Amino acid sequence: MSNCANQHLYVPRSAQILAIEELTDKEKRFVLKFDDGSKLGRGEFIAVYGPGIGEAPISLCSSPSDETFEIAVRRIDPPEGRHDEAYVQTLMNVTTYIHSKKVGDYLDIRGPFGREFPVHELKGKNIAVIVGGIGLFPGVRPLREIAEMREDFKRVFVLFGTRTPQERYFPKLLDEWNESKLFEVHEAYERLANGERGGFVTGVIDTIEGCKPEETAVYIVGPSVMFKPVMASLAKYNLPDKNIYFSLERQMRCCVGRCGHCRVNDSLVCVDGPVFSLQEIKEKHLWEAL
Amino acid sequence: MIKNTCYILRREVIPLWIKALMRENEEILAPVATENGKFAFEHLKDAKDIRLDYPTTALSPVQKVFMPAGEKVVSWTKENGKTVFKPDINAKPIVIFGMHPYDIHALKVWDDVMGVEKGLLADPAYLAQRAETAVIGLDVLAPPPDSFCQSLGTHLARDGFDIMLTDLRDGRYFAEVATRRGIILLYTAPHYEPVKAKDYLLRAGLREKVAEQYPKTLPVPLSELKSFLESRVNHPYFDEVGKLCVGCAKCTIVCPTCTCCNIKEEPALDGKNGSRVRECDSCQLACFTKQAGNVIARKTPGARFRHRVFDKFVYDHGYVTSCVGCGRCVSACPANIADPVKTLTLLKEEVPHE
Numbered sequence: 001m002s003n004c005a006n007q008h009l010y011v012p013r014s015a016q017i018l019a020i021e022e023l024t025d026k027e028k029r030f031v032l033k034f035d036d037g038s039k040l041g042r043g044e045f046i047a048v049y050g051p052g053i054g055e056a057p058i059s060l061c062s063s064p065s066d067e068t069f070e071i072a073v074r075r076i077d078p079p080e081g082r083h084d085e086a087y088v089q090t091l092m093n094v095t096t097y098i099h100s101k102k103v104g105d106y107l108d109i110r111g112p113f114g115r116e117f118p119v120h121e122l123k124g125k126n127i128a129v130i131v132g133g134i135g136l137f138p139g140v141r142p143l144r145e146i147a148e149m150r151e152d153f154k155r156v157f158v159l160f161g162t163r164t165p166q167e168r169y170f171p172k173l174l175d176e177w178n179e180s181k182l183f184e185v186h187e188a189y190e191r192l193a194n195g196e197r198g199g200f201v202t203g204v205i206d207t208i209e210g211c212k213p214e215e216t217a218v219y220i221v222g223p224s225v226m227f228k229p230v231m232a233s234l235a236k237y238n239l240p241d242k243n244i245y246f247s248l249e250r251q252m253r254c255c256v257g258r259c260g261h262c263r264v265n266d267s268l269v270c271v272d273g274p275v276f277s278l279q280e281i282k283e284k285h286l287w288e289a290l
Numbered sequence: 291m292i293k294n295t296c297y298i299l300r301r302e303v304i305p306l307w308i309k310a311l312m313r314e315n316e317e318i319l320a321p322v323a324t325e326n327g328k329f330a331f332e333h334l335k336d337a338k339d340i341r342l343d344y345p346t347t348a349l350s351p352v353q354k355v356f357m358p359a360g361e362k363v364v365s366w367t368k369e370n371g372k373t374v375f376k377p378d379i380n381a382k383p384i385v386i387f388g389m390h391p392y393d394i395h396a397l398k399v400w401d402d403v404m405g406v407e408k409g410l411l412a413d414p415a416y417l418a419q420r421a422e423t424a425v426i427g428l429d430v431l432a433p434p435p436d437s438f439c440q441s442l443g444t445h446l447a448r449d450g451f452d453i454m455l456t457d458l459r460d461g462r463y464f465a466e467v468a469t470r471r472g473i474i475l476l477y478t479a480p481h482y483e484p485v486k487a488k489d490y491l492l493r494a495g496l497r498e499k500v501a502e503q504y505p506k507t508l509p510v511p512l513s514e515l516k517s518f519l520e521s522r523v524n525h526p527y528f529d530e531v532g533k534l535c536v537g538c539a540k541c542t543i544v545c546p547t548c549t550c551c552n553i554k555e556e557p558a559l560d561g562k563n564g565s566r567v568r569e570c571d572s573c574q575l576a577c578f579t580k581q582a583g584n585v586i587a588r589k590t591p592g593a594r595f596r597h598r599v600f601d602k603f604v605y606d607h608g609y610v611t612s613c614v615g616c617g618r619c620v621s622a623c624p625a626n627i628a629d630p631v632k633t634l635t636l637l638k639e640e641v642p643h644e
Contacts, residue, residue, distance in 0.1 A: 006410040010363045010553075010566070011375045051366050051373050052557030052564050076582070106372050224585065251581050253553045256411050258404065259571070260550030261578060263597075264587075266605045271411070285520060288587065 009256060012049045012108035018068060020103055023169045027134065028099055029061070029072040032107060040069040043112020044138065044247070044274055047255045050097035051108065057252055057270075058098075059138035060112065063145045072137040072169065075099045113255045117142040117219045117245055117275050123149075125243075126211040128157040130230055132201055132222025136160060136169050138247055139221045147182060154215065157208055161188040161201025161226075201226065202233040213238045219275075221247040227290050241279040248274050248289055264288045296485040297476060299455075299463040307479040308337040311385060314478055315424075319351050320387040331386070342388050342457070346434030346616060350393050350546030351386050352400060353570065355423060356416055360567045363415065363553060367563040378565065381418035385475065388428040388455075391447035392439050392614040396546035397425070398450055399612050403549045424471050427451035429497060431459075433504040436617030438631055440501045441508035444614040456493050464493045506617070506631045509638050515603050515611065522637050523596070531633075532592025534625045539572035541598065541619040541628040547612045548572070573597055599633055 019031040040046070042064050048071070049055040062070035076095045092100075101107060119142050127146060131139040139158075146153055158177065160168075168174055168187070178185040186204035191197065201222075208216065216239055220230050227246060234244070250262035250269040262269035265286045267276070281289045299307065312318055318334040321344040329344040331351035362378035405412035406420070427447055430439075439445035447454065452472035456464040464485065467476055476482065510518045542548040552571035557564030571578060574594050579587035588594045602613035619628040627633070 006412070007377050007379065007414045009377075009411070009414055011377050012364075012373075014372050051368065052555050052561055054555055055553070055566075108373050108375070223583065249581055250587060251579055253551065253571075256413075257408075258413055258549070259552065260573065261552075261571070263573075263601070263605075265600070287523060 010110070010254070012047070012110045014106040015069075015109055017101055017103055017105050017107060020101075023072060024167055027072055027074045027169060029070060029170075030098065030101070030107070031062075031068050031070050032109070033068045037067075039067065040064075040112055042116060044114035044116045044141075045255075046071065046109045046111030047113065048094060048098060049108040049110065050092070050094050053092050053097045054094050055110075055253075056094035057113070057255060059141070061137045061140045061144075063141065063148060064116075065145070065148060071098075072134070073098050074134050110255065113270055114274050115272070117247070119145045122217045122243075123152045124154070124215070126154045126156070126208070126216040128159060128205075128208050128211075128216065128218045130159045130201060130205065130218055130220045130222075132161050132226040133163070133167075134169065135222030135226075135247070136162075139219070140170060140173065142219060143177075143183065147177075150182060155208075155211060156183045158183050158185045159188075159201055159204045159207065160185070161190070161199075161204070161222075163190045165189050165193045200229065202229050205230065205233040208237065211237075213240060213243075217243040217245065219245045219247070224249065224290075231290075241282060242277050244278040245275055246278070246281070246289070248276060250274075294466050294468045295473070296490070297465045297467065298458075298483040298485050298489060299465050299479060300481065300483075301461045301463065303479055303481050304342070304463065305337050305340075306481075308334070308340060308387065310478040310480065311387070311475065312337060315383055315385045317382060317384045318387055319355065319384055321347060334387070340387070342428060342455075343431065344388070345432060346390070346437070346618065348618065348622070349544060350396060350616070350618070351389055352393055352396050352546050353548075355384055355386065356400060356404075356419055357549070357551060357568065357570055359569050360556075361415065361569070362565045363568050365563070365565040368561075377414065379415050379418050381415070381422045383422045383424075384419075385424045385426060387426045389425055389451070390428060390430050390434075390616075392430075392437070392444045392616040393546055394425060394427050394447040394450045395444040395614045396616075399547040399607050399614075400549060402607050424475060425451045425453075426472075426475065427454040429454065429456040430500055431457055433500065434617055436506060436620035436629065436631075437504055437615055438506040438508055438617065439615040440504045441506075442512065442611055442613065442615045445501050445504065446497060456496065458489065458492055458496065460492075462489075464489055508615075508631060509635045512611070515634075518634075519600060519604050519637070525637055527633075527636050528592040528596045529590075530592075531595050531627050532590050534627050535574075535591040535595055536625050537574055537576070537591055537594075538624060539574040540622040540624070542572040542574055543570065544618040544622045545602075546614060546616060546618070547602070547607070550578075573601070595627070599630065602630065 015032040015034050021029040045057045045059045047055050048058050058071045078093050129139050177183040186207050188201050188204050189198040248269050252262040252270050253259035255270045257268045257271040265288050319331050320334040320340045321329050322332050322339045324330045329347045365376045366373050404416035452469045454466040550571045551568050603611050
């Protein structure tokens with residue numbers, strides 16, 4: 001029996017908050033750094049722990065090459081007057097705990113975990129990142145990495161659908177990419193600024209018209225309800241299955257393939273994913289995935 | 291061909307041996323009779339209490355040892371605005387005495403899930419406890435009710451134990467010693483004899499006889515199970531059974547290969563220190579897959595029932611099947627639907643409509 005288990009598998013590390021940016025009234029962005037200056041390394045998400053409150057997997061939105069790392073978190077207020085757990089608890093969850101932190105405070109994190117969107121393997125291709133809502137948080141991680149080596153890719157699209165023009169989360173970044181023509185940014189709002197009905201992200205997918213299917217990869221990240229309509233809109237481009245990537249979301253407790261909560265058929269989202277290609281989903285019969 | 295060293299222990303020696311084991315080892319987990327006329331693996335206090343003739347126990351000793359309720363994973367204290375963490379790994383030496391072969395096979399599934407071979411991703415608490423745990427197996431004399439181990443090949447254990455005992459039904463026990471630790475355990479017995487050639491034959495004959503006595507047989511051959519179930523993903527039986535399932539999660543609590551867990555918070559009242567504790571969880575509960583935005587991945591009881599069947603027979607846990615055929619879920623299920631044999635039989639009879 002091998003006995004090389006990592007004694008600190010479930011032990012978080014403390015990272016200091018260097019900066020906080022209010023994205024909207026519900027979402028904040030946190031820039032974090034370890035005291036000893038060590039880099040976080042590769043992975044799709046980290047687990048943020050609030051002592052006595054709980055742990056939640058949170059996607060990373062910084063480029064893997066950054067010295068610091070970033071997360072963006074939407075605050076979900078717990079329902080008033082209801083305790084979900086039988087323990088003595090403050091009326092707090094991990095998101096409200098993170099939001100209560102100030103610059104200079106520490107967050108306890110484990111990770112990074114999970115397999116990322118394979119940016120390096122897709123060099124030389126057109127890339128379309130199709131994002132819904134706060135799927136933008138994990139969505140910008142590969143985009144920032146691509147931005148660092150932009151010349152290695154052909155056309156790069158950011159297709160972003162969100163509820164209102166106020167909820168653009170990273171307006172500076174999106175405007176910067178758009179104005180510098182680094183990426184082709186196309187946005188769709190469900191409700192426009194003047195209150196009229198807008199459109200969904202499926203309405204801007206046609207901007208990838210003209211890209212050769214073999215040379216085009218898409219990364220779909222957002223709420224699971226958006227997967228099917230996006231797939232339907234992509235159908236006419238006949239992209240090969242291996243070029244369509246999804247970021248799946250499941251509840252998880254351990255993030256290291258043990259607790260079973262994130263099981264999707266024969267795969268575990270925490271260690272085998274969360275990014276799966278359509279080819280993998282078909283080959284491994286992951287019919288629970290989509 | 292048996293390469294392991296074998297000995298014969300006389301029946302009257304067994305209680306003396308257990309007494310000696312109790313002196314030398316901190317904890318012996320052994321089958322004892324409970325007040326309600328059933329059997330359970332419990333911390334042995336008196337060597338007389340042991341019941342080696344137990345049919346089966348409601349809970350597997352595997353869970354009791356490797357996922358005890360409220361097992362601490364990490365402790366923390368708040369110091370100067372930072373949280374200081376300490377891993378909690380409290381392994382204690384345990385001898386499991388009288389473990390049936392199906393539970394020994396279950397332990398192999400745990401080894402795979404808990405990542406004995408996964409290096410740095412292996413579970414530290416499990417590995418530590420596994421190293422401190424000795425397994426003294428006991429061949430099944432009479433198959434437990436509702437069991438079908440012979441269909442899955444889990445009626446015999448060829449490895450995974452330190453000592454394997456077989457009651458030869460003539461006042462003697464056959465002891466196969468597989469490890470160094472096994473030798474140390476056996477040498478505490480006051481008396482043991484060399485084994486004779488005819489004892490091997492006697493044991494083989496008994497084992498063969500018991501294999502024929504299992505009350506149930508899986509209706510689908512082991513090699514076809516995976517494709518059989520995969521072709522019945524949308525079988526109407528899963529909807530029907532969902533209406534009967536009461537969602538009590540008993541089938542997963544008693545299952546010796548159910549490893550899913552939850553990690554909960556236990557903060558002290560002043561909030562300055564606390565710990566995270568692990569306890570078993572069940573895929574049969576709706577909240578098991580609840581995600582952000584109250585999305586539930588497996589919404590219906592039928593989908594959760596199907597998940598359990600697929601997890602046991604289709605998904606890869608590094609082992610033939612993760613079901614070991616012990617039949618514990620059959621007797622635990624209040625709706626009388628958990629039986630894998632019944633499920634597979636009904637899935638086989640009814641033709642799925644396309």
